[in-house]
Amino acid sequence: MSRWVVLAARNLLRHGRRTFLTGSIVVVGFIAVTMTAGFVSQTFSALKDATIRSVGGHIRILDPRAAGKTDDEAATILLEDWPGLAGLLSRDPRVVQAMPKLSFFGLVVKGDRSAAYLGTGTIPALEKQASLAADTVVSGAFLSRNDSDEIMLGTGLARAIGAKAGDLVTVMTTTPDGGINAVDATVAAVLGYPVKELDDRILFMPYGAAARLLKVEGKANSVVVLLKDDRDTDLEARELPKALALEGRPVAVKTWLDTATFYKQVKLLYASIFFFMGLVLAVVVILATANTMTMSVFERTREIGTLLAIGMERSSIRTLFLLEGILLGLIGSGIGAVLSLLLRAVLNASGIMLPPPPGATRGNVLHVDFIPLSYGIGFAAMSLTLLVAAWWPARRASRLNPVEALGHV
């Protein structure tokens, strides 16, 4: 086989400029595949981080009665004794923190203006560490104490009632037992939330104040667990319920991914774009290479006739041209891999700032991830593409009539 590989390599060098141009398309294609994969990976990573921060953690612990229910359906199902549960969770070495979340809704009023809100009762210090909210303060200061009558509002909500940091507003809600309660609270901060629908409705209140407002002290809709390592999410989602059940605290769990519809949609969209781009790239490479190979067959018609005349099998002629295609794919991919790594190093060192990914508040410094799989896929895809491109010219060459080929001018 090696002698035919050598012959194929020399045939590629026969028209150096043409091979260089065709090979350049392969190189560019390979770089495009690997760089896009690296960039998309980094975007997914940033998006994942933003999604986890929007929840405040990786895993939500719920009352077992909430299992299989949507968040709306489970809104009235409360966990008892969340501090006890948080205490058990804090013994897990993979857990950074566990914070309660109370969900409620109602009207926020300032003077004669009111607007509906979606409220979250949380522990300010823990929320600040784990959540997106801390990055979104546009005026005022983040909630400071757990029992103070303070709130934070989304910009849209604050605008709707004409409130600003330092103003006094009234927060009204319905308690789980059906009564109506209200509290006067100071607007500690206004948040610029990245999702407009949330920005128009969101309200944060310290857990202590929210629990008093709802008359549910010691209870929570969920306890959100922040892990040290994202990769432990699935493991913890499996192990925590078992461990807590042994402690006499049966629970249901949901991972951040279980409810991350937006993340999944964005990922699907990116994957579709990536696939379409790859398809276009493959077509371009196939057309360019098939053209080169066809020209090569045409120019070498007499030579092919000679090879057939001296007894070379038609299948061997076909293999020779296919080898040329695969070789071009492999060499182009090899050069592409080296250039891709160099370009990645340059871009990663450039410090270019990118705008925030969808749903995030902070932009990131451009970083193209190194995805070994994309390099493997690049090699396989380019070789396969070149094989497809070489197939028809190779077939044409192998089906030449030796007498006609020898007489070709």
Added chain:
Amino acid sequence: MPILETRGLTKTYRLGEERVVGVVDASLTLAQEAFAVLAGPSGSGKTTLLNLLGLLDTPDSGSLIFEGTDVSTLDERGRARLRRERLGFVFQAHQLVPVLSAEENVALALWIRKLPEETCRTRARAALAAVGLGGLEARRPDALSGGQRQRVAVARAIVGEPALVLADEPTASLDSETAGRLIDLFARIHAERGVAFLFSSHDPRIVQRADRRIRLLDGRITADEHVAAGACA
């Protein structure tokens, strides 16, 4: 046993709406020690008959017996195997592969027989030495003269130790002196190795040197002369 025997070999071609006669009812027998030439003017059917005898083309009718076996009904692979193992070809232009060295071009005829690399190399070098090109093994065709290239082609034709070498106008693209030396080479190989040669040529020197002259006109064999080697036509 004759090396080759044909009966009523006929080949016509379609040229647009017209059918053009290539060879009509060609019957001949070629002995194992033949040094024969198909002679005739351009368009007389020399190359067509040579292609049929070399299993490069298939006849419309008639039979072709090669070394006692009817090969006229062989399939594509069978014909390729026979060409590979029992026949050698020399063309008007050298038809060497430009990206291969002289040695590799000769070895090519053995590569396609899937022989070990060392065997291919040794035999290719020996064949090149036999045609007087020892020392030029590494040169590529573009670094050789026209005569040297044609000698490489001869080496390629004989390296597989064929029973018959078919040479189509082998001297047509050579100057007189080079052509003369090439004809001498053919005669020497024929004498030393006992390989049968069948030329298609209107070069009078080849016709003169051949011991058998099969003359064609309009696709028909018009004369078949057995002469003493070197006799004048």
